[in-house]
Amino acid sequence: MTMSMPEPVCLIENVDGNTLVVNKEAEKILLEISQPVVVIAVVGKYRTGKSYLMNKLAGRRSGFALGSSIQSKTKGIWMWCVPHPKNPEQTLILLDTEGLGDVEKGDCKNDAWIFSLAVLLSSAFVFNSLGTIDQQSMEQLHYVSELTKLIKLKSSSEQKDEAAEYKRIFPSFTWCVRDFCLILEKDGKPITEDEYLMSSLELKKGTGKKTQDYNLPRECILHYFHSHKCFVFDRPASKKNLQILEKLEESELEEEFVEQVAKFYRYMIRKSPVKTLDGGIEVTGRMLAVLTTSYVQAIQSGSVPCMENAVLAMAEIENTGALQDALTKYRCEMDKHVVKFPTETQQEFLTVHQDCEKDAIQVFMGRSLNDKDQKYQKKLKELLDNTMNEYSTKNEMASRDFCRKLLRELSATMESNILEGKYSVPGGHKLYLMEKLNVMEGYNRRPGKGIKALEVMQQYVCEKKDIEAAIIQADETLTERERQLAEERAQVENAEREKKIMEENNKNLQQRMEDQERSFEQHKQMLMEKMEQERKMMIEQNELVIARKLKEQETMMNAGYKDKVDALQQQINSLRQENSQPSGGCIIL
Incomplete structure (x- = not known):
């Protein structure tokens, strides 16, 4: 489902500037969002107008608090979930973070965690600063150079060059420069905002410490984030009016500022991607809630948030939920057919089961992820088989009840x-046989008896066996030979019914065995389809990463860093090799 909140709520509370806690109300809101989410997070020094931009993205004039004093208004990370204005099948989640460098906090580690959480949770990362992109503003971004210390991708310490994979998973990067007063030109020629950003991110040649310190944040921005965009904004209004910015009409703001805000809005709404994980897995609000809790718990325990561990924890919750959803779907669909029980044949029941099972598997496949060794799918098959047996028993009971009532x-x-005692007279057996034949003919003519019709009839005849024997003995018109023939005829009829029951049971057993084979093939086929879909997503993601690494390689080449060019080429070759390999998925259901 989508979610439309009237106002933001705090997602991660910052208690006393040193303790981060996930807000239960916000977590509950996220858990109710089953749509994929586009997550835009804004980070920057306090009092730089971050909240104003986020309110605009929400389509509202106010919502996130705008500070008009030297104090930071936003503490922790605040969240606003709104319907995506362009994609109704997605939810837009806006994250407004507390201002970096707030002197009242006195703990730079707190800023580092806020920064890293914004990177971890977002699909589009916005950095907001004042003035120009210069060394001072780069120093405000020094947290980006610490990301490998603040975030782990893999739990194993044996993983090679983990940083090479950040570009695959990290968000896009947009730099918003506020109160920009320079002319956009370089070497006397006009340049675009994006060219201004990329020019500011150019690396200096050299190996000295001063050069390395200059290059480090720039290199990290290029290396970690998969795309780069820039917007420069004129001052929106006079200093006096800045204090009441959210109350001003657009006509009261500077025209150039209004135009840039509209341009920023269009770009962020159209270009911000859905939050995805490694392998192209789209994150829902429900999944984002689990990731948020995992990351915050890791930070509060004193460890470094690990994306792999968080995804594993999320996968377990999602797969358990997928099992429950699939089973609920199966029961819901089967319950629609219970009113039609009993089915005339076993095959008719199995056909109903097959359709409902297919729907259930589709539900499971739609939600499950990272199901290593098909652990949860095997559990699903077991649960569906057991539940099918429950409905089979209901079908059989419906047949027995109908047949007994009919008899x-x-x-x-x-x-x-x-x-x-009307049959305990001379000629009584003949009367009894005629009445018994009428009962059996009437029973056989009646439709809708179900799969236990023969069995119930046989039980009924067996129950009357002693009564018929007594009637035969009491009928004085019968000779001893006639009595013997009557008893033999009853035994033959009984044997014939037993044979038919056995044949029907064997036929039903064979159909059940064939259904098990069909069920296995159906699980296998739908799993293979999902694995192929995931492989295509992986290849698409790899191709994007290759394109991004080629651009980064060009930047490194221009800066004269041959070793880094070679390292990037190895990563590119590895990705291309991965794409060229045939699907290695193993079906072990």
């Missing part, structure tokens, strides 16, 4: 005659 109705006159 009571058809044999009411015969039962009354037995109690009154």
Whole structure:
């Protein structure tokens, strides 16, 4: 489902500047969002107008608090979930972070965690600063050079060059420069905002410490984030009016500022991607809630948030939920057919089961992820088989109940005659056989008896066996030979019914075995389709990463860093090799 919140709520509370806690109300909101989410997070020094931009993205004039004093208004990370204005099948989640460098906090580690959480949770990362992109503003971004210390991708310490994979998973990067007063030109020629950013990110040649310190944040921005965009904004209004910015009409703001805000809005709404994980897995609000809790718990425990561990924890929750959703779907669909029980044949029941099972597997496949060794899918098959047996038992009981009731109705006159002794007279057996034949013919003609019709009839005849024997003995018109023939005829009829019951049971057993084979093939086929889909997503993601690394390689080449060019080439070759390999998925259901 989508979510439209009237106002933001705090997602991660910052208690006393040193303790981060996930807000339960916000977590509950996220858990109710089953749509993929586009997550835009804004980070920057406090009092730089971050909240104003986020309110604009929400389509509102106010919402996130705008500070008009030297104090930071936003503490922790605040969240606003709104319907995506362009994609109704997605939810837009806006994250406004507390201002970096707030002197009241006195703990730079807190800023580092806020920065890293914004990177971890977002699909589009916005850095907001004042003035120009210069060394001072780069120093405000020094947290980016610490990301490998603040975030782990893999839990194993044996992983090679983990940093090479950040570009695959990290968000896009947009730099918003506020109160920009320079002319956009370089070497006397006009340049675009993006060219201004990339020019500011150019690396200096050299190996000295001063050069390395200059290059480090720039290199990290190029290396970690997969795309780079820039917007420069004029001052929106006079200093006096800045204090009431959210109350001003657009006509009261500077025209150039209004135009840039509109341009920023269009770009962020159209270009910000859905939050994805390694392998192209789209993150829903429900999944984002689990990731948020995992990351915050890791930070509060004193360890470094690990994306792999968080994804594993999320996968377990999602796969457990997928099992429950699939089973609920199966029961819901089967319950629609219970009113039609009993089915006339076993095959008719199995056909209903097959359709419902297919729907259930589709539900499971739609939600499950990272199901290593098909652990959860095997559990699903077991649960579906057990549940199918429950409905099979209901179908059989419905058949028995219908047939017994039918026999009571058809044999009411015969039962009354037995109690009154009307068959215990000369010629009584002939009368009994005629009435018994009428009951059986009426029973056989009646449709809708279900798969236990023969079995119930056989039980009924067996129950009347001693009564018929007594009637035969009491009939004085019968000779001893006739009595013997009557008893033999009853035994033959009984044997014939037993044979038919056995044949029907064997046929039903064979159909159940064939259904198990069909079920296995259906699980296998749908799993293979999902694995192929995931492989295509992986290849698409790899191709994007290759394109991004080629651009980064060009930057490194221009800066004269041959070793880094070679390292990037190895990563590119590895990705291309991965794409060229045939699907290695193993079906072990």
